[in-house]
Amino acid sequence: xxxxxxxxxxxxxxxxxxxxxxxxxxxxxxxxxxxxxxxxxxxxxxxxxxxxxxxxxxxxxxxxxxxxxxxxxxxxxxxxxxxxxxxxxxxxxxxxxxxxxxxxxxxxxxxxxxxxxxxxxxxxxxxxxxxxxxxxxxxxxxxxxxxxxxxxxxxxxxxxxxxxxxxxxxxxxxxxxxxxxxxxxxxxxxxxxxxxxxxxxxxxxxxxxxxxxxxxxxxxxxxxxxxxxxxxxxxxxxxxxxxxxxxxxxxxxxxxxxxxxxxxxxxxxxxxxxxxxxxxxxxxxxxxxxxxxxxxxxxxxxxxxxxxxxxxxxxxxxxxxxxxxxxxxxxxxxxxxxxxxxxxxxxxxxxx
Amino acid sequence: xxxxxxxxxxxxxxxxxxxxxxxxxxxxxxxxxxxxxxxxxxxxxxxxxxxxxxxxxxxxxxxxxxxxxxxxxxxxxxxxxxxxxxxxxxxxxxxxxxxxxxxxxxxxxxxxxxxxxxxxxxxxxxxxxxxxxxxxxxxxxxxxxxxxxxxxxxxxxxxxxxxxxxxxxxxxxxxxxxxxxxxxxxxxxxxxxxxxxxxxxxxxxxxxxxxxxxxxxxxxxxxxxxxxxxxxxxxxxxxxxxxxxxxxxxxxxxxxxxxxxxxxxxxxxxxxxxxxxxxxxxxxxxxxxxxxxxxxxxxxxxxx
Numbered sequence: 001x002x003x004x005x006x007x008x009x010x011x012x013x014x015x016x017x018x019x020x021x022x023x024x025x026x027x028x029x030x031x032x033x034x035x036x037x038x039x040x041x042x043x044x045x046x047x048x049x050x051x052x053x054x055x056x057x058x059x060x061x062x063x064x065x066x067x068x069x070x071x072x073x074x075x076x077x078x079x080x081x082x083x084x085x086x087x088x089x090x091x092x093x094x095x096x097x098x099x100x101x102x103x104x105x106x107x108x109x110x111x112x113x114x115x116x117x118x119x120x121x122x123x124x125x126x127x128x129x130x131x132x133x134x135x136x137x138x139x140x141x142x143x144x145x146x147x148x149x150x151x152x153x154x155x156x157x158x159x160x161x162x163x164x165x166x167x168x169x170x171x172x173x174x175x176x177x178x179x180x181x182x183x184x185x186x187x188x189x190x191x192x193x194x195x196x197x198x199x200x201x202x203x204x205x206x207x208x209x210x211x212x213x214x215x216x217x218x219x220x221x222x223x224x225x226x227x228x229x230x231x232x233x234x235x236x237x238x239x240x241x242x243x244x245x246x247x248x249x250x251x252x253x254x255x256x257x258x259x260x261x262x263x264x265x266x267x268x269x270x271x272x273x274x275x276x277x278x279x280x281x282x283x284x285x286x287x288x289x290x291x292x293x294x295x296x297x298x299x300x301x302x303x304x305x306x307x308x309x310x311x312x313x314x315x316x317x318x319x320x321x322x323x324x325x326x327x328x329x330x331x332x333x334x335x336x337x338x339x340x341x342x343x344x345x346x347x348x349x350x351x352x
Numbered sequence: 353x354x355x356x357x358x359x360x361x362x363x364x365x366x367x368x369x370x371x372x373x374x375x376x377x378x379x380x381x382x383x384x385x386x387x388x389x390x391x392x393x394x395x396x397x398x399x400x401x402x403x404x405x406x407x408x409x410x411x412x413x414x415x416x417x418x419x420x421x422x423x424x425x426x427x428x429x430x431x432x433x434x435x436x437x438x439x440x441x442x443x444x445x446x447x448x449x450x451x452x453x454x455x456x457x458x459x460x461x462x463x464x465x466x467x468x469x470x471x472x473x474x475x476x477x478x479x480x481x482x483x484x485x486x487x488x489x490x491x492x493x494x495x496x497x498x499x500x501x502x503x504x505x506x507x508x509x510x511x512x513x514x515x516x517x518x519x520x521x522x523x524x525x526x527x528x529x530x531x532x533x534x535x536x537x538x539x540x541x542x543x544x545x546x547x548x549x550x551x552x553x554x555x556x557x558x559x560x561x562x563x564x565x566x567x568x569x570x571x572x573x574x575x576x577x578x579x580x581x582x583x584x585x586x587x588x589x590x591x592x593x594x595x596x597x598x599x600x601x602x603x604x605x606x607x608x609x610x611x612x613x614x615x616x617x618x619x620x621x622x623x624x625x626x627x628x629x630x631x632x633x634x635x636x637x638x639x640x641x642x643x644x645x646x647x648x649x650x651x652x653x654x655x656x
Contacts, residue, residue, distance in 0.1 A: 165602040212602025348431035
């Protein structure tokens, strides 16, 4: 017994020693950042991570996230491996209300130029993305559907459609298709009648929706393979598909703009350094790099003043003034507290 | 030649002998149990404890208070009931299709000469060595609107409009049958291989036609393997995730996909674990009923 105990103790001590030796090096020199993978993360590697690594003399290790459940699982299990993760705007609000993310340190993070609408005590917007109408140019040429009413018009634009398998963007699109002006969408949607109206309109297009897509990569594949003729899709994904040679085009008209934000999960191993990295990610100069690689817009609007974003690039970026003015800004507040109910109603509708 | 038949009565020592035998049997049972214990312990650790914990979690809400809301949510919603129906509908259809395709295949394999059977068997097992995701995507390439099957059929003039083969119920079933077929064929083939050909010869000797010999002798003897395969395929079907998620077009929602949605939607594991518990209980219940109805225990025990 004595032997076993001392053996166990020795093992423990050895392990503790190893950790003690290893951890300061790790803690000082690297952070782990989890984004959404694919073309987005490749763009962020070049635009944000490389400059941040250089500026701080550290290593940024990458991982990918599938959303809110990952963060919850890590925090609940007390096994947080990410220092920073990028999540959708709704998710950030929910994670904050559940107490699963650290407050951000604004003595380190400089918000100069960042749109105040995307700055919160616990999260900060890092990029804008839009859900837009995209179409197959082999089928419709350049004259694809320009509005949600066109998207719903199966006489004028016959063909298979694909939409996101969640209520976000779809409820808004349905109301716009039903003739609700863009600036009144959320006023109508907030009423019970308005919500019923949106669902009824979705019911109308449902027989023509061949696929309700579940991931960004899947949506890009659908348009690349010509599986559908028309799609509601994230603008960066379809732009990347077009760059890869897909016969497709998009319009920002009546797009629904939303943003992704950066959060630090509660109990992140390298909190201090994470704040410095977030600061680097939000600098106008680094933010201006992003549109060179993917058409998502910088939340630091000073990025447009750096001279790095050429007029051609700005034309393709969703949040540039000329594109933003034709879009609806997603209102997270509408979804908070009723996502579960909306999702279940939505699932019931799309099920065969 | 000088062996004494066991039944020979030896009145004096009968009791002592019986006691001794019983003692031996008991000891052997314990030894066997001792040999099983590492496996039993492992099963206990990795199956019963997590499942029990899952069960436990399903009775708590996000704040950690005792609740039935995770279960109540299911009864109220048509969407859950529809998902449940879809899951079982797909499982029955896929299992049925696997039986219809797998039985003749396994029969053919079992009748082939050793070498040929071995080669054919490689084709059955080959998919096992390929990732499930790759196989599922391969079906997407074949079945989609501008996929190989539709393009060929249009080029050959068989159809004018592409058929909707994927992103729906049909696509899900096709993909799942392909992935699950080996799970039916392998146990069935093993059972068929162990059937003594002499039984069939004896049947023909007694005047049975080949068809009758098959149905009266071969088929009943192959049933244990068939049921083992059916149960395996059916239970695997119930928990399928990747294939319906990729080939179902979002319209075909199975139970495992619903569990994923719950994990994302609700802040507590209880919501998702309640779904797991319901599926587990319904599956066990169904197996129990099938067992009673078809006397699976008798069939599975095999010929004695």
